[in-house]
Amino acid sequence: MVYQISATKLQTYKRCPYAYYLRYEHRLAPSNFFGAAALGTALHQALAQFHRDWHYQNALPDLQWIHHCWQQHSSGLSSRQIMEGIAILENYYHSFIANAVALTQPLAVEGKIQGYLQAENLEFSLVGRYDRIDFLPDGLELIDYKSSRDVKLPDSSEINLQIGLYYLALKQTYQQSLKYLSLLFLRSGEKIRFEATEDHQAHVEDMISHLAVRLRQDRGWDPQPGKQCDRCSYARYCSAVTHDPAPIPETRATSQLQLALNLAS
Ligand code: SF4
Structure with a gap:
């Protein structure tokens, strides 16, 4: 059986194996899961259309094109969000498009990342999403749009995992190396x-091997307390931070991997 792994899952595992176990093996949904914000989703969709559907034989698009794309994707939003969205997109236009010599057609927009890795006799399917991939003379640049209010950079060890996973998967898909992962903050421009380097890939391979051993043995999911505990949905079940932890609720899900391993043995 193939076990799915993403950058988000690997980052959770690195932060705390016990939180990983509860979230992905025991399938206990975190209490603060509300889904993607509507404004952020609409902004991503409008930018995907902006770069995907532009007629690249023409000169640079003007502001009307960005207004047109926004109209296509903002219909379910409040009037305050619609105004906010157009201000963000105009800022994007002035920061990244207006002064360019020409708009270069991306290799791909809004797509899935897929790859494969075998570790400790387990098969892993690498999954993820990208907003845009640009083709550079010496490799690929993966663009991740950020619509949050703060320019908050992820922890460097977490971004390194994301880079490594994408490096591995994109090389398999495009036979090209990832050169940069770029975070593009829409509000601040x-x-x-x-x-990205091969070292990132090697680091991710190590981390997945480590995870594979735990998955095979189904033990060693120890809590790893740290600054992340303040915002952890599972703190009430965790003996590392709670004097009298609550029992872990039953879930209907059984680890698919454990099921497969048990059947095979
Ligand atoms: S509270 Fe901290 S140690 Fe406990 S599960 Fe959450 S992240 Fe891990």
């Missing part, structure tokens, strides 16, 4: 670039 800032772009932060992280260089």
